[in-house]
Amino acid sequence: MQIKNYSAFDIIGPRMIGPSSSHTAGAARLGKVARKIGGKGIQEVTFILYGSFAQTYKGHGTDRALVAGVLGMDPNDENLSKSMEIALRDGLKYQFVLSDDEASHPNTVKIIMINEEGHQSEIVGASIGGGNILVTEINGLAVEFTGEYPTIMIRHMDKPGVVADVTHIMDEFEINIAFMKVFRQRKGEDAFMIIETDNDVPKKVLEKIRGLADEILHVYLVEGL
Amino acid sequence: MNKDFMNGNDLLGRCRGEAKKIWEVMIEREIYISGKSKEEIMGYMKGNLEIMKSAIKRGLQEDIKSVSGLVGGDAKRLRKYYETNKTLAGEQMNKAVASAMAVLEVNASMGQIVAAPTAGSSGILPGVLISAGQDFNLDDEQIVQGLFTAAAIGYIITRNATVAGAEGGCQAETGAAAAMAAAALVEMMGGTPEQALHGASMTIKNILGLVCDPIAGLVEAPCVKRNAIGAANAYISADMALAGIQSIIPFDEVVDAMYKVGKSIPCALRETALGGLAATPTGKKIQEKIFGSKTQN
Structure with a gap:
């Protein structure tokens, strides 16, 4: 830590x-x-x-x-x-x-x-x-985040390229990623991306991530403390 | 340029080198680490001050009852007493003490407070600063500055020791709050940064070793009265510092000693409700009364 x-x-x-x-x-x-x-x-x-x-x-x-x-x-x-x-x-x-x-x-x-x-x-x-x-x-999926930072949680399919697509959007909006972890149940199945950021995350970013591809199932945001 | 500081020595170096008060150095640090403007930072602290003021007002005027029913109403009782009687400690001291108790009672009744540095010690800093502000005609700007002085002390203690009762006992929790308040009082009353640290040091030294033994594990008793004594401690230590009395042990060493003492306090006396007042026959009886039957909703 x-x-x-x-x-x-x-x-x-x-x-x-x-x-x-x-x-x-x-x-x-x-x-x-x-x-x-x-x-x-x-x-x-x-x-x-x-x-x-x-x-x-x-x-x-x-x-x-x-x-x-x-x-x-x-x-x-x-x-x-x-x-x-x-x-x-x-x-x-x-x-x-x-x-x-x-x-x-x-x-x-x-x-x-x-x-x-x-x-x-x-x-x-x-x-x-x-x-x-x-x-x-x-x-049921083991994850780990503190909620201390604005945290984006993304439930997605475990497929190549999803992580890159998401981080690209973060870059586009100049949101600095403080910590990032990826968790999954089994290869190719349900996965979670947890991104803790230094900046507040505008709604637009969430919408853009949601609209990325079918691989993105859900996007949630937890505002920082 | 790095505007951070790690300990009291660092902080004093910055104050001396740039001829600044502690609160100024702390605001510069906040701008540096948050990237926010001075106005934004001052404005947010002003908001905190407003919440503190309304908690004091509520606790002094209203009939407060805590969630468990164990505490409430003592702040109001003390206010009535000092308003109508000649008191031993004087009205100024009693007002600060009653104000500190008021906030803790509001906290225990699920009212709104600002943790300073924790919820269990949230009465001392507002109680002391807002009462002193009234008695010496200080405006909100000056009290907000005092809050930044206090934040600097709290930050140093958090960084180098702990402010959690579960980790360091009550000496860490209400001790930190009182030290923060003492340093703030010294600067608000025109003392130097050195004097402010002497005030903070003396405050912690005065209650070194104080255990955390809440009855039934609740942030109620003896917490309300520990906030009372914390406020008094801050007043006395600040007056000593302003009189030119120095702490023989420097601030950073006092903080370190407090941390080490905290680590050697047995677990039963660190917020577990297994020792001290919580483990007295009366304490245990109260616990049974509140949590006796494990009922489901």
Whole structure:
């Protein structure tokens, strides 16, 4: 891991809803990343909580933060503490399951979502402190990104040339790639490209990547912390 | 030109060489690493200040209750007391302390705060800076400058040690916040960068070894009161520094000592709720009451 170049706003910040950057702000961010993966119109969501999340989620409002994230709220949204009432109003069903299983990090959650088309998707992630998160699994595929930088996630077919096409677009928009990783299930099958950037990513870039070729299945963006 | 600095010594070198205050050097560093304009950076910090102010206002005026019900209302209680009584520590000190508690109570009730440097220590810096600003008629611009002085200290501690209670105990978390606040106060009151670092050093030395033992593992108790003492610590250390009192051990060595002490604090006393106040009969009873039955929604 690189030494982070701490900004003044990493020290005096983030702006957040309390009480805990790891158990509240980080949880909201995990929920928000999940929402991107869940797709349009999430109807049902199950949160499986591990470790410290399972033991102390109530007192820290981890449950409300997770639901708020799935509803699309940021960690500093004033309505975060009312997320459950909002979910009820908007017809989002949620449940919490506590697991005794060991997770690799104490603050881990698995988020399983069913959207309006009946499509099920899931992510696994951990809140690793200071509001920072680490996403470790998307739809059963092992990945790794922190959400600290603006992050583009691309689900694509594992075919030659796809990576080059995408990085070409990044170049065209002068977006500097800080970190990039490619993950796949099996040769020639489903793959994920995770690109963490130094610059904000305009919508246009996502549209252009989406329009590249049939090999691109989905493009998601997670804004930086 | 590289505008970064690695430690207190580096920072003082820059301040001396260019005849600048810590806050100026920190803003230059921020421009350098972010590529953003000074106006943008100052504007964002001003936004943080506004959130801090409204958290203090809420905590001092409203009836706050935390998620678990364990804390809330003490900031308001203290405000009423200093407004109507002659106090031992004086109104200025009590106002800073009550303001720090106010922010932590708002935090514990799922209100909006700015982590400074963490959520659990988010009361000290706003409590101290905003109260001092009122008592000495400082404008927002000067308080924002103070926030950058504080950010410089926090950055050095984060880079060379830790500000996480789970890693270094409460000395690291509220200790860092109080050191940041002390340095900011010194510069806001016209002290030199050297004096600011002496203030920060003394602050950390005063609470070296303080453990992190939250009841039921929640950011509530003793966190609210640890923020209170952090605010008082910052005031006292800043006054000592402004009087010309020096820390015998230089800032960078104090930070290093704090880090080493933190590493030798047993795990039970680093935010695990397994030791200290959390492990007292009353602490355990409260934990059982809050988390006793593992229910599902």
